[in-house]
Amino acid sequence: MRILVTGGVRSGKSRHAEDLLRGEPSVTYVAPGPVHDDADWAARVAAHRSRRPAGWTTLETGDLAQALRSPGPVLVDCLGTWLTRVVDEAGLWTAEAEAVADHVDARVADAVAALADRLDDQVVLVTNEVGLGVVPEHRSGRLFRDLLGVVNQRVGAACDEVHLVVAGRVLRL
Secondary structure: OEEEEEEOOOOOHHHHHHHHHOOOOOOEEEEOOOOOOOHHHHHHHHHHHHHOOOOOEEEEOOOHHHHHOOOOOEEEEOHHHHHHHHHHHHOOOOOOHHHHHHHHHHHHHHHHHHHHOOOOOOEEEEEEOOOOOOOOOOHHHHHHHHHHHHHHHHHHHHOOEEEEEEOOEEEEO
């Protein structure tokens, strides 16, 4: 089973994703985002780690396709931070939108192909729903919103289920 869990910031999506795999003795928890060197980020990471069962292992990588090929159940948290890492590492925040989209599209295609191969083990991916608010003032915000919308569509299409989490409540789409 492949499940995409989406929702707003602090909606409960990560906790829901973790609960979906809570009964598994071992899970590869993929943290695909960029590494931040600040106290607030460290506190967020620590809070997430403290909730995970002892048998879960953490894999910090930007290579989402390879991470999805890990044996056993996999939880990816989250596609928004992964997208940030992809654009950061390529230095594309100020590039032409089409060039950025082409770069991201290739990485998404690899990830979706790896996800399509996952028929036996459960995979849960977390993402942010960023298209419900105001239009971001800055170009980078608009670029991120548009790219993540496409990423979410493509990954959602490759999943068996999509769960929307709002205020801690889950709606299975």
